[in-house]
Amino acid sequence: MLAIITGDIVNSGLYPAGDWMPRLKEVLNRAGNQPKTWDIYRGDEFQLKTTKDRALELALQLKSTLKTIRDLDVRIAIGLGDESFAGNKITESNGSAYRNSGRLFAELKSGRQSLAIRSPWADKDQTMNLMLRMALSFMDEWSTVSAETVAWNLLHPESSQQEMASHFSIRQSAVSQRLKRARTDLVLELLEFYRTFYKE
Structure with missing residues (x-):
């Protein structure tokens, strides 16, 4: 069982690609190598292979990283399943994970939700997508500062508030406020729930 993330940059036309492309590639590069594990195509669409x-x-690293730029966001479909063919490029590979991700992404483009999941278990997806919709009610509204806070937190899960304060050159009390405003505790609880919920 693997996961395929298919996504695009929302409002990418507001900025030159040079403003957001390095941030997108920074997250993708941490996940693996282009073009076997990830690739960018049609200008602002991307696909990424990872573990379930x-x-x-x-997905949340991508969202928080891109939302550090005002008015930018990502639309992401996560497909869980198998890989029946592994090509030299991710865009040439195939399997149920790819189909789940691609079809869901097409549906997201015509709707309002910016993040959803499709797996072989429809009943689980119903629960998880409801939770994602509720989480998106605040994640879609992250300010650039809140997005920056969450992005840093996801990359440095073991760090203390003092380390975060040093990184951003702010007081520890300000870090605490930032974490609360971004609802970081709920983001981390959602991630923990997801990991246990889709255990086979």
């Missing part, structure tokens, strides 16, 4: 357990975390 890491899929939502990477």
Whole structure:
């Protein structure tokens, strides 16, 4: 069982690609190598192969990283399943994970939700997608500062508030406020729930 993330940059036309492309590639490069593990195509669409357990975390890293730029966001479909053919490029590979991700992504483009999941278990997806919709009610509204806070937190899960304060050159009390405003505790609880919920 693996995960395929298919996504695009929402409002990419507001900025030159040079403003957001390095941030997108920074997250993708941490997940593996281009073009076997990930690739960018049609300008602002991307696909990424990862493990089932890491899929939502990477999706939220992408979202928080891109939302550090005002008015940018990502639309992401996570497909869980298998890989029946592994090509030299991710865009040439195939399997149920790819189909689940691609079809769900097409549906997201015509709807309002910016993040959803499709797996072989429809009943689980119903629960998880409801939780994602509720989480998106605040994640879609992250300010650039809140997004920056969450992105840093996801990359440095073991770090203390003091380390975070040093990184951003702010007081520890300000870090605490930032974490609360971004609802970081709920983001981390959602990730933990996801990891246990889709255990086979």
